[in-house]
Amino acid sequence: MTNTQNIQIQLVSRPTGEPTLDNFKLVEAAIPELGEGQVLIRNHYLSLDPYMRGRMNEGKSYAQPQPLNEVMMGGTVGEVVASKNAAFSVGDKVVGMGGWQQYFVVDANQRGVIQKVDTTHIPLSAYLGAVGMPGVTAWYGLVKIINPKAGETVVVSAASGAVGSCVGQLAKARGARAVGLAGGADKCRYVVEQLGFDACIDYKEHRDVKSLSAALKAACPDGIDGHFENVGGMILDAVMLRANAFSRVAMCGMISGYNGEPIPMSAPQLILVNRMKIEGFIVSEHMEVWPEALKELGGLVATGKLKFRESVAEGIAAAPEAFLGLLKGRNFGKQLVKLV
Numbered sequence: 001m002t003n004t005q006n007i008q009i010q011l012v013s014r015p016t017g018e019p020t021l022d023n024f025k026l027v028e029a030a031i032p033e034l035g036e037g038q039v040l041i042r043n044h045y046l047s048l049d050p051y052m053r054g055r056m057n058e059g060k061s062y063a064q065p066q067p068l069n070e071v072m073m074g075g076t077v078g079e080v081v082a083s084k085n086a087a088f089s090v091g092d093k094v095v096g097m098g099g100w101q102q103y104f105v106v107d108a109n110q111r112g113v114i115q116k117v118d119t120t121h122i123p124l125s126a127y128l129g130a131v132g133m134p135g136v137t138a139w140y141g142l143v144k145i146i147n148p149k150a151g152e153t154v155v156v157s158a159a160s161g162a163v164g165s166c167v168g169q170l171a172k173a174r175g176a177r178a179v180g181l182a183g184g185a186d187k188c189r190y191v192v193e194q195l196g197f198d199a200c201i202d203y204k205e206h207r208d209v210k211s212l213s214a215a216l217k218a219a220c221p222d223g224i225d226g227h228f229e230n231v232g233g234m235i236l237d238a239v240m241l242r243a244n245a246f247s248r249v250a251m252c253g254m255i256s257g258y259n260g261e262p263i264p265m266s267a268p269q270l271i272l273v274n275r276m277k278i279e280g281f282i283v284s285e286h287m288e289v290w291p292e293a294l295k296e297l298g299g300l301v302a303t304g305k306l307k308f309r310e311s312v313a314e315g316i317a318a319a320p321e322a323f324l325g326l327l328k329g330r331n332f333g334k335q336l337v338k339l340v
């Protein structure tokens with residue numbers, strides 16, 4: 001390890017509404033000397049995730065806010081390049097919370113702070129997507145909340161994305177009908193032709209709830225038994241109009257409101273009328289399911305049965321722009337930043 005310089009992206013101000021490039025700053029920092037038990041990791045990929053928008057706000061939500069003038073927090077995969085910890089060797093591939101920077105040092109004796117991963121059959125980057133946090137998110141909401149029976153219909157919004165793409169494929173593997181909602185014809189074509197969903201609706205073609213709900217009626221002739229919500233707003237309203245009695249909604253994300261847009265629910269009485277179960281969840285609060293979920297997801301990816309797609313920005317300096325794009329749907333699949 002000859003390089004001693006690290007390039008990082010910090011959050012330097014908090015956005016009101018849409019974030020901008022000015023909220024971020026690229027800084028150089030020295031890589032600290034390793035202490036006993038510590039490991040130095042070179043990040044190969046950074047994960048960009050919608051939850052990061054919530055952390056940019058001041059107030060505490062379910063997660064602590066991102067501190068100002070510190071490296072943006074976030075998931076990473078990389079390689080151990082120096083080690084003073086017997087459990088990790090140079091060359092080990094690891095997943096962790098390395099943040100938006102080229103290198104990071106961790107005390108690897110802290111349990112779970114980094115995990116070794118096997119890249120024999122699974123590409124390293126997939127540990128940030130289908131075989132990582134987004135995949136487990138899809139698995140938890142589908143299996144533990146929606147729990148579809150064969151023949152039931154499951155709808156998922158942001159269907160071409162990191163989470164949504166897994167939801168529909170896991171639903172199909174359980175014999176359910178999978179219907180996606182995504183922005184644009186290209187994404188919808190991919191969801192049906194490559195991911196194997198039964199149908200996908202381009203929500204941008206529908207200006208109001210009535211029109212979107214009519215499209216859902218056509219795509220879901222037997223109604224909707226399970227819905228995996230990633231977006232909120234008009235999409236949720238339209239789904240609720242087509243929900244069957246005793247349907248289940250996994251409330252995973254509401255990205256259409258992340259910049260503070262109001263997203264009222266227009267007909268909450270349908271929860272009662274249809275005896276619906278609506279359950280929000282945070283994947284990191286269900287660590288007990290991760291081994292089971294990752295076993296299924298890893299097996300499916302390794303055997304080519306679970307497909308995924310990545311949008312890859314090149315170089316650390318590209319991270320802020322790629323993150324702004326993610327919040328606008330410019331990504332097509334899991335948004336990553338490639339550093340190596």
Ligand SMILES: NC(=O)c1ccc[n+]([C@@H]2O[C@H](COP(=O)([O-])OP(=O)(O)OC[C@H]3O[C@@H](n4cnc5c(N)ncnc54)[C@H](OP(=O)(O)O)[C@@H]3O)[C@@H](O)[C@H]2O)c1
Pocket residue numbers: 049050051133134137158159160161162163164181182183184187230231251252253254255256257281282283284326327328329330331332333334335
């Ligand atoms: N609860 C949890 O523990 C947990 C964990 C992980 C992720 N999540 C949530 O899961 C959702 C998906 O995350 P992801 O990582 O898989 O991201 P993603 O779906 O890969 O990317 C975000 C997508 O959201 C869609 N989108 C953005 N703004 C929108 C808007 N105003 N209206 C409609 N769609 C919009 C875009 O797709 P289109 O072009 O198709 O609109 C965009 O590509 C997010 O809501 C995220 O916060 C929750």
